[in-house]
Amino acid sequence: MCLKCNLFDFILISNVLPFCSPRVPSLKRIGPHNINILNILIGSLLGDGSMEREGNGSRFAFYQEKSHGEYLLWLHRTISSLGYCKQEIPIIKTRKGINGEIRYFYRFRTFTYSSFNWIYDEFYPKPLGRKVIPKIIDQYLSPMALAIWIMDDGTLYKNKGLKFCTNSFTLKEIQYLSFLLKNKYSINSSIYKITAVNQYNIYIPKSSLNILIKIVKPYIHPSMYYKLNLV
Structure with a gap:
């Protein structure tokens, strides 16, 4: 079974769900979320993914260096097709590295969901202020x-x-x-x-x-x- 088959069999359903519109307030984005998107989001937190608290909800942020751009753009296509982020393709950005060299990277965020708060609370428990590995x-x-x-x-x-x-x-x-x-x-x-x-x-x-x-x-x-x- 391929990832494409696993994920895209419910794209048409997820794209019409009301909580997947960018204009919906985070308090009304309450799910339910398919297990596949949860696996992607939580799996990313083991690696380079991070979360941010924004108002009444939480969102995921994805970051990859330009050398891994093909993977990042594939991840964006998958998540945007499921209705969880904007469809605009991420563009290459720059920042200064530790030694002053210019680094090139891609970055995108999901929409903000109040129903993501439990994930944020598990991975970023107070008062630590850092990402942890939760028992869940x-x-x-x-x-x-x-x-x-x-x-x-x-x-x-x-x-x-x-x-x-x-x-x-x-x-x-x-x-x-x-x-x-x-x-x-x-x-x-x-x-x-x-x-x-x-x-x-x-x-x-x-x-x-x-x-x-x-x-x-x-x-x-x-x-x-x-x-x-x-x-």
């Missing part, structure tokens, strides 16, 4: 969400295994993710410390990579095949 992630770490996580934050490691760049999460949160990979999908992983203080990554060894590929390949955009050493 076990309910949403589907093959589709796992694929989004890989496309956002996965890296082929020495042409053998896969590394998740989980630098922003605590060791306890990363241990929970590692446990879920084993418990839900029988995927072995290890956690190793990187050079930065109190930062850790998850490593999927070559012995478990084939299991992972079988689970997520139907949902991986072709521009991201290289992350799994696929051709």
Whole structure:
């Protein structure tokens, strides 16, 4: 089963739902939301995705460097076709990097929904003020969400295994993710410390990579095949 078949079988329905209009106040955007869009949105929060509180609701923000533009534009097409963001194609923007170099990137946001507030509260609990891994992630770490996580934050490691760049999460949160990979999908992983203080990554060894590929390949955009050493 392909991602396109999974998602687009209900596009015609979602596009006429009243909460998917840009002119609807966030308090009236109450869902219900199809599990596929929740998997995409929550899967993105494991990687580069973020959320913002805006008035009475919350929205998702997606960001990718120009080198991953094809993936970002595909993600936008998918989410806009489901009625969750504007249809205007994101344009390339620039910003200064740490060393003053010019960085090129794409960025877009979803509409603001009051029915997204529970996701924001789970991933950005007060008073921490940072993104965390909530316990509810076990309910949403589907093959589709796992694929989004890989496309956002996965890296082929020495042409053998896969590394998740989980630098922003605590060791306890990363241990929970590692446990879920084993418990839900029988995927072995290890956690190793990187050079930065109190930062850790998850490593999927070559012995478990084939299991992972079988689970997520139907949902991986072709521009991201290289992350799994696929051709």
